[in-house]
Amino acid sequence: MKSIKFSLTLDSPICCDEEDCAYQENFILPGSMIRGALANLYLSAIGKDQNFDSIFLQDNQFPFLFLANTSGEPGKYAPKTTMACKRKGKEHTLQSYVEDLVKPLPPMQCTKKSCGNDLKPFSGYLGTEKENWQIRFTTHTAIHTKTDTALPHALFREMLIEYKERDKDKQKKPDFCGYGLLSEQSYSILKNLCEQYQILLGKSRTRGKGWAKMSLEEKKPEISRKSLENKDYFTLHCLSPAIMLDEFLRPALFFQWKGKELKLVASQNSICSIRGWNVIQGLPKVEDIAIELGSVFLFQKDDSLKEESAFAQFIEEIEEQGIGERRIEGFGKVRINDSIVVDPKPGE
Structure with missing residues (x-):
């Protein structure tokens, strides 16, 4: 399997169902949306052939996509152990409360000079990725199926993810990106399709919403690690929801x-x-209960993981394979001893 960077640049806003947009409203695109968009592109361009099942129903992993930072890499989303100033948020301070999982810590206060406010849990991007993006809602009238006219007293609302303005260097970096796994054959086929066609994401595609350009690149993510002071412990950070x-x-x-x-x-x-819709069957997917993105777990090493080489192998395998169910849709992506769990920094 190859580590593949999925990069997405929007040509029009993405439209989402207001009742099922928990991740999209935080500017995160689920792996199921990415897999579905690429599957629809494949069916439109090639049709359902002998390769379809192996690409979209077996061992590949289509990732959750995050807003790209200034380096064109996935933006860092805060772990649940992150605390920020009660009044000014991450503008003043960001601190990790992960040591509190080992031993109780006293209440923390903002370290900004002349502030001194208490800290509260922080959720969202650590950097400035969201500054040029916005959520907007649109309201539409329903259409009468027999007369093709507006249906009185029937309205529905949709959520749009769109940019406020393009950066000057917009051509140099994508809007969203993330890292997944593809086989050699899957990578070759999907890369060729993405170079030839646009993909369609979300709802209201016939109204011009959700048009985008995707590119695939063979690349491994840059990983920064930081251990706790007590080396007998290690942290596991959920980079996407995990269904156990x-x-x-x-x-x-x-x-x-x-x-x-x-x-x-x-x-x-x-x-x-976790809810969803199975396009092929025309039915809703079975609802799953998942551990939320950003969750942090503290483990103690057993004897088999105390050797450095064994622990390094453990990290490599669990980060590549992931944990739990529906990993093909990007669920269960984890990071061991992630640096932002111990030391979250604004702008990372």
């Missing part, structure tokens, strides 16, 4: 490695419901 099920397919909260359960010490996490 037990042997009876019930939502569960446990982590295994090579058949052994990892020793969970503490966590800062929350859960969410």
